[in-house]
Amino acid sequence: MYVAGCDVGSLSAKAVIMKDTDIVASRVIYARPEPEESAREVMDAALAQAGITMREIESCVGTGYGRNSIPFAVAVESEIACHGKGARWLIPEVRMVIDIGGQDAKAIRLDEQGNVARYAYNDKCASGTGRFLEIMAGALGVRIEDMGELSFQAKNPVTISNQCVVFAETEIISLINDGRDLSDIMYGLHRAMAHRVASLAKGIELEREITMTGGVAKNIGMFRALEEALGVNLRQMETDPQIIGALGAAVMARELAAGSS
Ligand SMILES: Nc1ncnc2c1ncn2[C@@H]1O[C@H](COP(=O)(O)OP(=O)(O)OP(=O)(O)O)[C@@H](O)[C@H]1O
Ligand SMILES: [Mg+2]
Helix, strand or coil: CEEEEEEECCCEEEEEEEECCEEEEEEEEECCCCHHHHHHHHHHHHHHHHCCCHHHEEEEEEECCCHHHCCCCCEECCHHHHHHHHHHHHCCCCCEEEEECCCCEEEEEECCCCCEEEEEEECCCHHHCHHHHHHHHHHHCCCHHHHHHHHCCCCCCCCCCCCCHHHHHHHHHHHHHCCCCHHHHHHHHHHHHHHHHHHHHHCCCCCCCEEEECHHHHCHHHHHHHHHHHCCCCECCCCCHHHHHHHHHHHHHHHHHHHHC
8 A cells, every 4th residue: 555745844845655664755855936836746756766656645644834735635734743753653762853944943742652742843033944054054155965064073163142044144254254164163053053942842841762853854963963952862763854744644644544444
């Protein structure tokens, strides 16, 4: 039985196809201006990867900010529930998930059964988000993919004092002009952002087994900075952390299909 999950986020769209308990295809694309277009394009790419057509998908659940514009989704679920579900599918002991996407950061606490017990999120401004890091990578002239590794070369990390993305960008430009090392600036950026996200998570009380999802979890510098700010070792996934919301949606589609058969 094939099922699918589709997560149309603010910056990227993700699709996962499962055959029974296996992930047989997963795709990530940049979001298009229209969420429906993002959904179709990313699902077509995943279907091509799996070598099947949409007719073979028994059930598809949609999630993410564009979830109500996914024409082939039979149900929609919140991103919070989907990130919890996806993380738990991969790491059954997980009790807390920190998802940092393009537009917001979320801390999700799960009960022993894996249901969402509490959550907190910050979508008021870009300061704790992937978009913040993208803008800073642009100001520093580095690729977002390289920021994590480069930050480990820091010898004398800077302290970033501005939370606001506009002021932080100006601050970074003046640090570059002062001759500060780029890796010292990157390390300082990760540390500042990790502290903001850690206080969001601490606000709902930390659990023992914590993992990180969302595209920002691919940034190993942010991953380590968050471990330091939380004072814990995070559980690292072997699966691409950016697809966890779509995976959770696929797991929900599986439950729906099983319930209706
Ligand atoms: N290869 C990579 N290395 C480092 N960071 C990355 C990489 N790919 C994506 N990112 C980060 O992930 C962010 C996007 O994350 P994600 O795809 O989870 O967002 P989204 O789901 O579209 O957003 P939201 O959930 O807020 O609506 C980017 O802003 C960027 O900071
Ligand atoms: Mg997301």
